[in-house]
Amino acid sequence: PCTRVHAQATDALRLDPDQVLFVNCPGKLPEKGVARVRDFVERGGLLVTTDWALTHVVEKAFPGFIEYNHTPTKDDVVRVVFEQVQDTFLEGLLDPDEDPLWWLEGSSYPIRVLHPSVKTLVSSQEMKTKYGEAPIVCAFELGAGKVYHMTSHFFLQRTETRTLRQRQGG
Numbered sequence: 001p002c003t004r005v006h007a008q009a010t011d012a013l014r015l016d017p018d019q020v021l022f023v024n025c026p027g028k029l030p031e032k033g034v035a036r037v038r039d040f041v042e043r044g045g046l047l048v049t050t051d052w053a054l055t056h057v058v059e060k061a062f063p064g065f066i067e068y069n070h071t072p073t074k075d076d077v078v079r080v081v082f083e084q085v086q087d088t089f090l091e092g093l094l095d096p097d098e099d100p101l102w103w104l105e106g107s108s109y110p111i112r113v114l115h116p117s118v119k120t121l122v123s124s125q126e127m128k129t130k131y132g133e134a135p136i137v138c139a140f141e142l143g144a145g146k147v148y149h150m151t152s153h154f155f156l157q158r159t160e161t162r163t164l165r166q167r168q169g170g
Helices: 007-012 031-042 053-061 125-131
Strands: 020-023 046-050 066-068 076-079 101-104 111-113 119-123 135-142 145-150
Touching: 007 031, 020 031, 031 046, 031 053, 031 135, 031 145, 046 053, 053 066, 053 145, 066 135, 076 125, 101 125, 111 135, 119 125
Parallel strands: 020 046, 046 145
Antiparallel strands: 066 111, 076 101, 119 135, 135 145
16 A cells, blocks of 8 residues: 655654655645654665756755756657666666666756765766766665665666567567
8 A cells, every 4th residue: 555645744744764755846745844854764664756856855855965967968768777786676677688778857867976975876977977976776875774866767768679689579
């Protein structure tokens, strides 16, 4: 079961550290909501954020880990690499024979890593060349919990076929 909560209601939200909290873009939470999110993660909660929630939630709740580099993307698709990092978040997402691509929505926020404990799970050299930063999906631990953040949106990906294999039928 899941519960959808409006951003403005997060200032009174009761969060259990056994839960997973998704904050989708834009993620404009009130100050008390941001404080509740930080407390939730410190107590063992799992937070997953996307795109503009980088500035509205992650930078405010967890300063010094990751930040927006202030070079917004264009509507673009970049080739990505799943880094050799052990993390259950990525299990089953990639076929070894794939050449994965990631859609960057117009005005997506590139991720600048600030803290050495941040792990980059998915990166793109193409992203770095065009927008100054390679990370696409990052993770870091805080207290007993963990934060995952991704550029653009995990659920919203556009198809672009670049290779013969990608253009072939299923």
